[in-house]
Amino acid sequence: MNEPHPTDDVISIDGRQFSRRLFLAGSAAAMVPFALGSGAFGATRDRTVLKVGLIGCGGRGTGAAMQAISAENGTVVLHAMGDVFLDRAESALANLKEAAGEEGAARIQVTPERMFTGFDAYEKVIASGVDVVLLTTPPYFRPTHLKAAIAAGKHVFCEKPVAVDAPGVRSVLESAKLAKEKNLSIVCGFCWRYNNRHRALWERVHSGAIGDVRAYYSTYNASPLGTRKRDPAWSEMEFQLRNWQHFTWLSGDHIVEQAVHSIDKQGWTFQDAPPLSVVAVGGRQARVGEERGDVYDHFSATYEYANGARAFHMCRQIDNCANDNSDWIWGTKGDALVNGWQPLHRITGANAWDYEGPDNDMYQQEHDELIASIRAGTPKNDGEWVAHSTLLAIMARMAAYTGQQVSWQQALESNEMLGPRELAFGDAPKVIVPVPGITKLS
């Protein structure tokens, strides 16, 4: 674990803190041989060093790369990087080198020949001789990148959400199935499922501590995300990519891109059983400016489950409002209340309980478990449930955009494909804000 120690030299990256002392504690990397051939899947568990490729070199990608090379005492190295933009790849590399310092430099093996840019950068990273890829681009690209990585026999860490539309979700389900057949690991950045406190609470809920779950309610009310002003030298495609969180085809809208963390915990509560249907409202009241694209700024959704249980979700990205990120679970014998950031993990009722165990760094945990699964030859495959959690959020967006009730089956079978058919720097999809009752379900 890379939990910062008060006296450590603490490095900040991706808005998170890393302990240089602990990062360097396993500096065996400086001593192990790096000359390993690129390998077919299955052989990775026996390698002295695992080579990692980063695809999508933004804030989260830089953090994930740092966590990957911090796993397993220095036997994981960053081998290649790819981003659609050169400036992003270069700044990520500079940040990583600074964070690793002189002593950790051996874990960053990226050479100029293994820095790739453009829309096909992912193919080049995958083909560069890596064992593991980190998929941390905007979510629109995830299904394509995941498919290519699994086809090439690579283990994967991929960020959430894993798609922006149902065809993307179906593609991820196929990749997850293929990964199983090929004994490849897929670990996903739905990080709360890697948090000790959350794991302990949900384990209790699943073992009946609050009886049968009757209702779940979550909030993801936060501030708007940052934007980039248009540079006249940019094409429309570059402008949208630089502001990707605000364009539905790239992000899925904020209910799919951000609030999906809470909706994932809803899925977890119901042991990943799909709901019957969802109704939702949403709109765009306070977003101003072309860089804020076409995404809504608030949603509220009600899901119905087969046993009559209901799940409610509210999310908002508007300044100067009451922010909150909590989860409530009501059962027949008690209730659970969670606030990951306070942190608060409490069960009341017949089996009252408060979390008293150790904390962990959930982001580091993801990579520790990924690498351990590769070494043990026991692949970890999050693919199916992460695809389902992503669809849970997509179906609420579909219901809000159209004003229709959307069944799980309708959502899963939808042929609506967001985004352009071909990717190139030039035009980009038209910016159209959906209107319930007018926007059609497809």
Ligand SMILES: NC(=O)c1ccc[n+]([C@@H]2O[C@H](COP(=O)([O-])OP(=O)(O)OC[C@H]3O[C@@H](n4cnc5c(N)ncnc54)[C@H](O)[C@@H]3O)[C@@H](O)[C@H]2O)c1
């Ligand atoms: N689990 C978490 O807590 C958490 C936190 C932050 C972000 N995320 C997720 O991580 C992903 C990335 O978010 P971020 O905050 O790092 O965004 P970011 O904008 O900082 O980084 C995205 C990077 O991907 C690059 N990119 C865009 N299209 C690409 C393509 N086709 N090929 C290669 N590179 C491409 C961009 O240039 C940029 O450098 C998102 O899915 C986001 O939801 C998860």
